[in-house]
Amino acid sequence: MTGASGPKPLSVTETPIPGLLVCELPVMSDNRGWFKENWQREKMVALGLPDFNPVQNNVSFNTKKGATRGIHAEPWDKYVSVASGRIFGAWVDLREGRTFGRTFFTELDPSRAVYVPRGVGNAFQTLEDSTAYTYLVNDHWSAEAQSQYVFLNLADETAGIPWPLDLAGAEISAKDRVHPRLSDVPPMPPRRTLVLGANGQLGKALRKALAGRTDVEFAGRGELDLSDPSALAQVDWKNYSTVINAAAYTAVDDAEGSGRADAWQVNGAAVAELARLAQEHHLTLVHVSTDYVFDGARAGHPEDEPFAPLGVYGQTKAAGDLAVATVPRHYILRTSWVIGEGHNFVRTMAALAERGVSPSVVDDQIGRLTFAEDLAGAIVHLLDAGAPYGTYNVSNEGPSMAWADVAREVFVLLGKPGDRVTGVSTAEYFAGRSAAPRPLNSVLDLDKLRATGFTPPPAQERLAAYVAGLADRERAE
Ligand code: NDP
Numbered sequence: 340m341t342g343a344s345g346p347k348p349l350s351v352t353e354t355p356i357p358g359l360l361v362c363e364l365p366v367m368s369d370n371r372g373w374f375k376e377n378w379q380r381e382k383m384v385a386l387g388l389p390d391f392n393p394v395q396n397n398v399s400f401n402t403k404k405g406a407t408r409g410i411h412a413e414p415w416d417k418y419v420s421v422a423s424g425r426i427f428g429a430w431v432d433l434r435e436g437r438t439f440g441r442t443f444f445t446e447l448d449p450s451r452a453v454y455v456p457r458g459v460g461n462a463f464q465t466l467e468d469s470t471a472y473t474y475l476v477n478d479h480w481s482a483e484a485q486s487q488y489v490f491l492n493l494a495d496e497t498a499g500i501p502w503p504l505d506l507a508g509a510e511i512s513a514k515d516r517v518h519p520r521l522s523d524v525p526p527m528p529p530r531r532t533l534v535l536g537a538n539g540q541l542g543k544a545l546r547k548a549l550a551g552r553t554d555v556e557f558a559g560r561g562e563l564d565l566s567d568p569s570a571l572a573q574v575d576w577k578n579y580s581t582v583i584n585a586a587a588y589t590a591v592d593d594a595e596g597s598g599r600a601d602a603w604q605v606n607g608a609a610v611a612e613l614a615r616l617a618q619e620h621h622l623t624l625v626h627v628s629t630d631y632v633f634d635g636a637r638a639g640h641p642e643d644e645p646f647a648p649l650g651v652y653g654q655t656k657a658a659g660d661l662a663v664a665t666v667p668r669h670y671i672l673r674t675s676w677v678i679g680e681g682h683n684f685v686r687t688m689a690a691l692a693e694r695g696v697s698p699s700v701v702d703d704q705i706g707r708l709t710f711a712e713d714l715a716g717a718i719v720h721l722l723d724a725g726a727p728y729g730t731y732n733v734s735n736e737g738p739s740m741a742w743a744d745v746a747r748e749v750f751v752l753l754g755k756p757g758d759r760v761t762g763v764s765t766a767e768y769f770a771g772r773s774a775a776p777r778p779l780n781s782v783l784d785l786d787k788l789r790a791t792g793f794t795p796p797p798a799q800e801r802l803a804a805y806v807a808g809l810a811d812r813e814r815a816e
Pocket residue numbers: 535536537538539540541542559560561563564565566567584585586587588589605627628629630656674675676677678681
């Protein structure tokens with residue numbers, strides 16, 4: 340443990356099992372005995388150990404050399420070390436996926452620990468009498484949790500663990516003797532992803548983007564109503580690793596009056612509760628924000644522009660953003676002018692064009708469209724790429740446009756004269772009507788998103804395809 344030149348330095352190294360890490364621990368010895376920092380969050384996280392938030396510490400004392408335990412894959416992460424004595428440790432990946440069955444073995448003494456991710460089978464054999472084996476876990480043990488354990492037989496031929504002491508003579512519990520062989524082991528499924536608001540424009544696009552993913556669940560308002568303060572408490576969050584919140588109160592004008600309380604509940608209070616749950620259960624929380632958190636006084640909003648919402652909707656969304664930003668693993672995608680399946684500006688203009696109406700459309704609100712499929716694509720990209728957590732602006736690329744320009748383009752794409760659309764100022768358009776104030780400039784700076792390797796297609800390209808597909812969509816809905 341302590342060589343002639345002092346203790347070895349703290350290090351964290353990878354193994355052939357993804358996420359299984361070996362930690363070399365400095366142990367300081369003198370005439371009295373030894374001392375080590377067994378787990379030191381700050382230093383270890385800096386070296387690559389996950390910040391795994393342990394909540395329980397267990398110790399198993401093994402009287403005799405040859406005591407053998409395992410192979411157990413548990414539904415939480417654990418950090419295993421030895422307080423005295425020595426073990427031969429063996430790990431078998433029992434998670435669903437292509438590394439199922441992969442093995443790793445090493446000896447642990449007080450100077451070496453192992454981080455075992457959820458679903459990796461853990462086993463050991465003591466190499467000395469009086470071995471104290473200790474581990475930190477990031478969930479409390481319960482009988483219900485134990486029902487999710489996955490077990491593998493210690494003698495499994497495929498794993499082929501080279502036990503130093505023959506299993507025939509080892510001290511093994513009756514239960515551990517009868518666990519199944521690898522071919523009969525049901526792999527531990529991954530934690531799941533939950534999409535909330537799955538029937539909105541973005542929700543529907545996420546259903547398409549994540550189609551075929553057996554680890555993803557979709558919940559619309561019918562399954563989980565965010566206006567019910569108790570709804571989130573009914574979800575068993577232990578089964579999830581990621582929540583994508585595509586739900587929102589989006590009736591911007593109603594939020595100024597009759598919908599104010601609902602808007603605050605769904606966009607503020609429920610999101611704050613989601614953020615709290617994400618912290619408690621170490622979830623990645625993906626949330627969607629809006630250009631309405633800004634006053635629109637400047638062009639090309641950067642992600643970190645200070646909030647200055649003009650109306651209630653923007654205020655409630657800003658409140659949600661502030662809560663989500665406290666979650667260690669969060670992505671906030673700030674977007675503008677979303678067009679997907681459902682009621683939206685482009686569909687309204689297309690309907691007016693077809694009905695022969697010549698509308699007045701505001702020409703002093705400038706922004707860029709965001710097609711829901713590209714917003715969904717950006718979410719999947721950030722998650723899959725493991726992009727740094729934080730806030731990302733997302734809209735389609737291309738020149739900024741006024742709503743009136745978009746309307747004219749829709750008319751032209753439908754073979755109608757663009758000059759049937761008359762531009763009016765926002766002030767004129769809303770004169771005498773009760774409406775929420777809107778930011779005049781909604782253009783979002785996309786550099787941060789591009790730097791992650793995701794470049795959304797130009798809005799004009801998407802608009803042409805969308806308008807061409809409207810007739811088919813109308814038939815399908
Ligand atoms: P939609 O209005 O199409 O979808 C919102 C979804 O949230 C709906 O399916 C709605 O359910 C659901 N919802 C509303 N209230 C509740 C509730 N109490 N419990 C559960 N679900 C609820 O919006 P988008 O898909 O366009 O918006 C996605 C995100 O993008 C939102 O965060 C929004 O704020 C943001 N955004 C949208 C913009 C836009 O132009 N649309 C612009 C900028 C940002 P139901 O179908 O039952 O009503």
